[in-house]
Amino acid sequence: MKTTPPKSDTNEFWTARRFLLVLSAVVLALFPKIALGINTFFFRDFGTLGYPGAHFFRESLLHGALPLWDPYSHCGVPYMAQMGQWYVPLWINVLLPMPWSVTFPMLLHLILGGFGMFCLVRRWGVNGFPAAFAGFAYTFNGISLTSFQWGNYLASYGWLPWVVMWVMLAWKEGGRWIVLAAIASTLQVLTATPELTLLSWFFLGLVWLSQLIGREIKFWPSSGRVAAVILLTSGVVMVQILPFMDLLLHSQRDTNYDQARWAMPGWGWANLLVPLFHYFQSPQHNWYQQGQEFLLSYYLGAGVLVLAIAGALWTRRVRLSLVLIGMTLFCWVMALGDDGHLYTWVKKICPLVGIARFPVKFTTLTMFLVPILAAYGLQRLENDANKRARTLVYGITATFLVLMGFIVWFARTYYVRIDNPPMTTRSGIQCGVLMVLFIAGVMALVKFKDKPARYGIQFALLGIIVLDAWTHNPNMVPTLPGAGERAVLRPNIWNEDGRPSVKIGEGRIMITPDAESQLADMNVESLEQDFIGRRVAEWSNLNLLDMVPKVTGALTLRPAHWDRVEQYLYYTPGSSYSPGFLDFVSTAWISSPVSPLNWVARTNYLPVMTCGQRPVFLSDTNAMLAMTASNFNPGAEVYLPEAERAQITVTNQTTCGLSDVQFGPNRIKAEVDAAEPSMVVLSQTYYHLWQVEVDGQATPLLRANVAFSAFEVPAGKHHVELVYRDTNLKIGAVISLLSIAIGCVVWFRTPKLQEMREKV
Numbered sequence: 001m002k003t004t005p006p007k008s009d010t011n012e013f014w015t016a017r018r019f020l021l022v023l024s025a026v027v028l029a030l031f032p033k034i035a036l037g038i039n040t041f042f043f044r045d046f047g048t049l050g051y052p053g054a055h056f057f058r059e060s061l062l063h064g065a066l067p068l069w070d071p072y073s074h075c076g077v078p079y080m081a082q083m084g085q086w087y088v089p090l091w092i093n094v095l096l097p098m099p100w101s102v103t104f105p106m107l108l109h110l111i112l113g114g115f116g117m118f119c120l121v122r123r124w125g126v127n128g129f130p131a132a133f134a135g136f137a138y139t140f141n142g143i144s145l146t147s148f149q150w151g152n153y154l155a156s157y158g159w160l161p162w163v164v165m166w167v168m169l170a171w172k173e174g175g176r177w178i179v180l181a182a183i184a185s186t187l188q189v190l191t192a193t194p195e196l197t198l199l200s201w202f203f204l205g206l207v208w209l210s211q212l213i214g215r216e217i218k219f220w221p222s223s224g225r226v227a228a229v230i231l232l233t234s235g236v237v238m239v240q241i242l243p244f245m246d247l248l249l250h251s252q253r254d255t256n257y258d259q260a261r262w263a264m265p266g267w268g269w270a271n272l273l274v275p276l277f278h279y280f281q282s283p284q285h286n287w288y289q290q291g292q293e294f295l296l297s298y299y300l301g302a303g304v305l306v307l308a309i310a311g312a313l314w315t316r317r318v319r320l321s322l323v324l325i326g327m328t329l330f331c332w333v334m335a336l337g338d339d340g341h342l343y344t345w346v347k348k349i350c351p352l353v354g355i356a357r358f359p360v361k362f363t364t365l366t367m368f369l370v371p372i373l374a375a376y377g378l379q380r381l382e383n384d385a386n387k388r389a390r391t392l393v394y395g396i397t398a399t400f401l402v403l404m405g406f407i408v409w410f411a412r413t414y415y416v417r418i419d420n421p422p423m424t425t426r427s428g429i430q431c432g433v434l435m436v437l438f439i440a441g442v443m444a445l446v447k448f449k450d451k452p453a454r455y456g457i458q459f460a461l462l463g464i465i466v467l468d469a470w471t472h473n474p475n476m477v478p479t480l481p482g483a484g485e486r487a488v489l490r491p492n493i494w495n496e497d498g499r500p501s502v503k504i505g506e507g508r509i510m511i512t513p514d515a516e517s518q519l520a521d522m523n524v525e526s527l528e529q530d531f532i533g534r535r536v537a538e539w540s541n542l543n544l545l546d547m548v549p550k551v552t553g554a555l556t557l558r559p560a561h562w563d564r565v566e567q568y569l570y571y572t573p574g575s576s577y578s579p580g581f582l583d584f585v586s587t588a589w590i591s592s593p594v595s596p597l598n599w600v601a602r603t604n605y606l607p608v609m610t611c612g613q614r615p616v617f618l619s620d621t622n623a624m625l626a627m628t629a630s631n632f633n634p635g636a637e638v639y640l641p642e643a644e645r646a647q648i649t650v651t652n653q654t655t656c657g658l659s660d661v662q663f664g665p666n667r668i669k670a671e672v673d674a675a676e677p678s679m680v681v682l683s684q685t686y687y688h689l690w691q692v693e694v695d696g697q698a699t700p701l702l703r704a705n706v707a708f709s710a711f712e713v714p715a716g717k718h719h720v721e722l723v724y725r726d727t728n729l730k731i732g733a734v735i736s737l738l739s740i741a742i743g744c745v746v747w748f749r750t751p752k753l754q755e756m757r758e759k760v
Helices: 016-030 044-061 088-095 100-121 130-141 142-149 153-173 177-190 194-213 219-236 237-251 268-273 302-314 318-334 340-347 351-355 358-385 389-413 419-448 453-469 494-498 511-521 527-536 560-571 579-584 620-627 641-648 727-749
Strands: 040-041 277-282 285-288 479-481 509-510 587-591 600-603 609-611 614-617 638-641 656-664 667-674 678-685 692-696 697-699 702-704 708-713 716-724
Touching: 016 100, 016 130, 016 453, 040 100, 040 340, 040 358, 040 716, 044 100, 044 142, 044 479, 088 100, 088 509, 100 130, 100 142, 100 153, 130 358, 130 453, 142 153, 142 358, 142 453, 153 177, 153 194, 153 219, 153 358, 177 237, 177 678, 177 727, 194 219, 194 318, 194 358, 194 656, 219 727, 237 727, 277 419, 302 389, 302 453, 302 511, 318 340, 318 358, 340 641, 351 389, 351 697, 358 389, 358 419, 358 614, 389 419, 479 527, 494 527, 494 678, 494 697, 511 560, 511 667, 527 579, 527 708, 560 620, 579 587, 579 620, 609 656, 609 667, 620 638, 638 702, 667 678, 692 708
Parallel strands: 509 587, 614 638
Antiparallel strands: 040 479, 277 285, 587 600, 609 678, 656 667, 667 716, 678 708, 692 697, 692 716, 702 708
């Protein structure tokens, strides 16, 4: 494989600088209101999960606290241990105005990825316009546009080409390329897209092996340099990985989590040509694939796919071609989940694959692989458009047209209830027309030698790529006002209706199971009204925008025992809860039985910390039933596992009082006055990193009421503190700092990169 860029042509229009300017102009032209801060992204997980988390993180840092623990969600849950919290731009953007500081970097990552693809294929021997074509095809496709639902995926796409390019340079040349490869790899890991990161390195491993077989590199020098990149990257990310792994081990996730939910359907390959085949329209006029609602689209462009197949057949880089083709097919088959059988087989060999929730995520790497093959196909046509080459492209195009026609006919003849045959027909015709126009433009480009005409055709072809991506699935990237009175992400909407603030430690709000079910299936036609309704209902993580403590939440990882309680209450048929349970979890406000958008105030609920309860030893199953039964009295009794009986001296309900209770970031303080040894109980999620000190002496923290916390105090007056101490974070931070120092030493002790600008 060629690993040096083609010689620059002084007459070539598509230099790196010009491509970057054109790409940036197109991205900003598509999202002018986002760039100016007038509108904001909000759709699906970005609005209900990602942005509220960014707001909570920002507010915590601005108030001088590192949010190790989130007291606003799931009755308390680890926060900094969740993946994605140590991504560097997240910290940089803290001082910038929101939501612009969160949404505008998403556009920058989109540009970064496209520019990275341009630089990568240039290094792999692709000249001018084909390289620009690859950059646009990577930037504008169904996968990239649907990923505006999650900023972290766009960030990962942004770094992916740079990871591939710099790691390959690192194993060939070493030196400072090792440091650059480690930087890009670190940033991709910290975006919290483990599936894409692992797929990227699997691809790199295959490329390395192919170069080794072809004797383009030597085993020991190249493997040593790759090991250096991996070790340096691993060291830098330890501040995130060690706490995350500890949380993962104590979380609800396991290798069978969600049982391969949201895989590509068995007929899903048809959507590569007719993107809306077997799609249904939501009340908000968005289109979803039946049986799979994670990605709105994985359509890469029919014209791009034509050139990719041609490129796969033509490329002289046989080993690279096989890697690209094999990896693409592997991803599309794995995306089928259990229906494709390969996923089931791989999962048996590597059970950790089961931790990934959605097999359709395997399609994400294809947006990187297919444009590379297509760029090789386009370059071959430009260099040698003989009759045989043209016939092959025409043949692939004609085959695709026949397949599109068959898919449309099938959709109109054998449609199911939620199908939309007219829209499927429109989708097939539109993509077919754009494919024909694209291939016609490519053939015209081959014939014309006049530069102005060629540049005009080139811009038209890039425009078709953008148009095809933007229109194949309508309303895929909706936006709403981000500034002014109508700003949908404005904070403190809870207080706008005159409700008093709910303070940490004093009370919580709770969405009932019925309200949760209604909110999950809301059918409001207006996207703005739908989102504002969810905000009023404080659904998912939206309570973080109002800093209102809530019984439930939507963080990715939760302690396993708490998740058991949540699953029982919300997703177990026949389950129920009692006034006693609501009092125990400090429910000050609860969803109205009439409407999930209305809140009803409660009285007589307990604060988060109480004391004096009689310990009762039960299994978790019996404790769950007892604490949700109608006769549960949380002020009088607490349920503990039988295994904790030996370390408890309290036998009865006692006289005990609490005063000066303070709930702060990662720390709880209180004064306890107990007439005799007593239990102190908290309706805060039990997690092993909370440590209890009574008058400065360590005291065991107990798991109580299935998923909550308790500890014992001796008779008398005592000062108690609960402190969240994450030793894994401290160890990880030390390793990260040492690794950064090593990277700096390598950078300054090795020769400067020779002609780096020309190489990139």
